[in-house]
Amino acid sequence: LCDDDSDGIEVFDLTLSEDQVLSDVGPGAYIIAYYEDAALTIPIVNPTAYSNISNPQTIFIVVEGVDSACTSQTTLLLEVVDVPTLVPPTELEVCDAITLLDGFEPFDLESKTDEITGGNPIIEITYYETQAQADTGDPLDALTSPYTNIENPQTIFIRAEDLNTGCVVSQGITLSLVVNPLPSPEESPEPLESC
Numbered sequence: 302l303c304d305d306d307s308d309g310i311e312v313f314d315l316t317l318s319e320d321q322v323l324s325d326v327g328p329g330a331y332i333i334a335y336y337e338d339a340a341l342t343i344p345i346v347n348p349t350a351y352s353n354i355s356n357p358q359t360i361f362i363v364v365e366g367v368d369s370a371c372t373s374q375t376t377l378l379l380e381v382v383d384v385p386t387l388v389p390p391t392e393l394e395v396c397d398a399i400t401l402l403d404g405f406e407p408f409d410l411e412s413k414t415d416e417i418t419g420g421n422p423i424i425e426i427t428y429y430e431t432q433a434q435a436d437t438g439d440p441l442d443a444l445t446s447p448y449t450n451i452e453n454p455q456t457i458f459i460r461a462e463d464l465n466t467g468c469v470v471s472q473g474i475t476l477s478l479v480v481n482p483l484p485s486p487e488e489s490p491e492p493l494e495s496c
Contacts, residue, residue, distance in 0.1 A: 303468035304381045309356040311381045315348035318377050322362060330367040335360055335377075356381045384468040385424045385461040390416045392454075392477040404480045407447030410457065413476055423464045428457050428476065435460040435471040454479045 302311040315335050323331060335345035337354065339361055345351050351360075360377040390413045395406045410428045418424040427443040429435040430451070434442040435458035444457065457476040462469045 302381055303384050303466065305384070307383075309381050310352055313351050313353060313379055315345065315351050315360060315377065318362075322364060322375060322377075326364065326373070332365045332367060334363045334365070336363065337361070353379045353381060382463075382466045382468055384470045385421075385463045386419070387417050387424075387459070387461055387470060387474045388419050389474055390476050392479050394479045394481055397480045397482050402482060404453035404482075405449055405451075406480045407449050408478050409446045410444060410448050410476070411446055417459060417474065417476075418461070425462045425464055427460045427462075429460060430457065432458050432472065434458065438462075438469065438471065450478045450480060 302313060304311060316333075319333055322333065335348045335351070337343040337345060337360070341361060341363060345360070357378055357380040360379060362375050362377055363372055364375070365372045393408055393410070393413055395408060397404060397406060399406060411426075414426045417426055427435075427438070427440075428448070429442055429444060438460050448457075455478045457478060458471070459474045459476060460469065460471040461474070
């Protein structure tokens with residue numbers, strides 16, 4: 302599971318492994334028990350909501366046939382993995398050049414990806430107009446470049462996914478888009494005189 306608060310502890314549903322555990326046994330009824338120790342002395346009483354006690358942690362599983370009383374054992378590795386580490390980006394600024402003084406310009410959002418990921422190629426960044434869209438992560442809502450801002454300044458919401466673990470961060474990191482006005486010098490400056 303992904304570590305949602307950087308403490309190395311998460312709540313696992315150990316029963317999600319049962320289909321795989323029973324995949325090589327024949328038909329019949331089975332009792333599956335989970336233990337924290339190899340000696341099978343510390344039973345896990347609620348396998349659907351088990352908080353790991355170390356990271357990683359090995360869980361010991363005993364499968365017993367109801368009819369035959371035969372048993373078999375295996376292990377299950379629990380691992381809490383870190384979510385992507387992101388760097389808050391500086392503002393993305395462009396000059397108001399295409400249509401002067403309107404405050405709307407196209408932005409290359411991907412120009413900030415390396416800054417946000419710290420150059421880590423296994424972190425995928427997508428950009429969204431709202432926090433709700435970033436949380437959901439629907440690819441149809443993702444912004445594509447060139448993206449023209451809809452207000453000035455505008456906050457864009459960032460979603461990051463670790464391509465190896467599937468862990469996602471969608472809150473806490475935003476990107477500000479700013480369109481700066483072009484300088485407007487006086488049309489006829491005063492003449493310079495020298496003696």
